[in-house]
Amino acid sequence: MAYAYLFKYIIIGDTGVGKSCLLLQFTDKRFQPVHDLTIGVEFGARMITIDGKQIKLQIWDTAGQESFRSITRSYYRGAAGALLVYDITRRDTFNHLTTWLEDARQHSNSNMVIMLIGNKSDLESRREVKKEEGEAFAREHGLIFMETSAKTASNVEEAFINTAKEIYEKIQEGVFDINNEANGIKIGPQHAATNATHAGNQGGQQAGGRLLLSPFLAASCPVEHALCPPPSSFVLS
């Protein structure tokens, strides 16, 4: 299905807080109590609709283990949204939020929308972190906040979708430069038709016109931009 935008998300947070479970619940609508440890990063994708527009979420579910930290940082780049997850039944996962936040801010773009998630809200009896604490932390650091349960699916949709809404609003406000893919946003095929014409032509010129489309190719091609291979493939090294 064609989409208007593609947003890249990352999910970060301590090991065992339920990152992979949140992703699985969101993409497959199921809960799997036992999960293998994530190595590096795993992926999920799903289409959502915002403001009547189809938006594809491409989600990078990172490993939470401390020893993977240096590797997972590499994956932060180019994310438009981040779900920063802690476990409401484990105080230490909440205490580590500052480090995660610093990491995220340092290794991704400054406009990245961050959603703070207190997961495992179904385990009320074992709660160690009050909802108000989560709210306060979010307010202090300019994050959106929600408590979720990957097990019961409570608020899971909302967490992913509200993040997308925020990103979408930022696009509308012009905060995000959607033409810069480092922002984790890509214009989908629906919108790209007009933009691509420009992009393609620019690319072509950069590459040094000599080698480019011969007149006959250009003339006989009704959809000119579609003809241009990625600009880089023209560049002689």
Place this chain on the structure above:
Amino acid sequence: MSDKDATETSAVTEAAPILKDGNCESAEKPENKSQPVASTRKRPETNPSRDLEASQIPAQVPQDAAKETVSKDAPQTGWGYWGSWGKSLLSSASATVATVGQGISNVIEKAETSLGIPSPTEISTEVKQAAGETNASENESSPVAGPFGMLSTISTAVQSTGKSVISGGLDALEFIGKKTMDVIAEGDPGFKRTKGLMTRSTLSQVLREVKDKEEQSPSNEVTMETDKKTHYGLLFDEFQGLSHLEALEMLSRESEIKVKSILSSLSGEELQTTRLELEQLKEAFSLAEFCEDEEEERQGDEEFTKEITELFAQLHVSSRPEKLARARNTAYEWIRTSLARPVTEKEEGEKQLETENTEEVKRSSIEDIHAFAIRSLAELTACSIELFHKTAALVLHGQKQEVTALERSQMLSQLTVMLCKDLGSLSKEFTTCLTTAGVREKADVLNPLITAVFLEASNSASYIQDAFQLLLPVLQISLIESKTESPRGEPPAQNLLTEH
């Protein structure tokens, strides 16, 4: 809000309905050509190589070059010829590369040879013929596309280049230049010449752009259904191949930066020895053995699973190749069943080529095989790249350094060769299926499908080899770090944090 297809991309399409283009003639008209050229994935543009091969066949009559290359010569040589596709792509790439930088006339001459263009004396007749064909085919409205799109790319390219040579050498030159670049960028399984290009635009980026381009072509919508089943790029993305590739690129790039910065901080003897060691690693990545070995019999399922598992065990990373082995064995199992239970043949006397609709119905079985073949290739490639990505992550993670980076490189190199070879034999089996099922089909119906399978197999092998190359910086940094850290008495096996 919640149409929850994780794989929604598959709904988007390519301009190229494989099933529609049984028609050779229509494929050749230049007017149509722009579309197939546009929608053909980049890798398939390596097809000058096929032409090169074809043009080397003595039996070929130059005038036939455009059309007959596709419809006759290929069957004559037998698809077994493709056993060496890995090599032929290489040689064609170098052949084309060699033409660049020579005198103009020389370039044209060479390009004519490599593109299958007849000698100048024959061009005039060729052009007349081409014009005739064009007129004739203009009446047919069938859109040209699919794997056939790339076939027609050759033939039209040949024709058009032929014309341009007469009307003005420059057109041809530009066209050849473009072709050359495509060949260099996309058709170089050995990757070496591509490196310069790759650094500028990453492989996943190229793939993504190609996919996007296909997604956005409006002419595709009609054929969505059939297309998404046979669209390699979309399937590859569906299997998360693109994401793993992108992630692998990120790790690779970061490692490369680290290697450079470390090297710049070294000096004297230390620099020399490190350089030397890095050089050795690089050699392990040259995949020389890929060209040496002649094809062997394909391995049995157990053999394959065993060998790949052993290779991984020797790598000493905790990722396991089960997923890949499973996907691979499923594919072979499917082939076995398919060959054991041949599809119902069409009634005799029935003609294809009449209308596309009837054709589609009749051809469903070879289409099924074709679709499954493309799907399997996409899945296996995605799994392979996922393995490489996980391996990179685990190597960087710094577990179990009792294996040296050099040893790991050698294992990975072996693994790459093994995967590529297996893809080669898998594609051969698929085409055997196609040939068996399509025994009554006309060559111009069957051959595009067969070609598409070989081509995607060749592309798959290229992607895997490119992904393998991305591991080099990762192993380089792992080598450097094991050197700098061991002397400090830190037990390497425990050294989980490898970052600086």
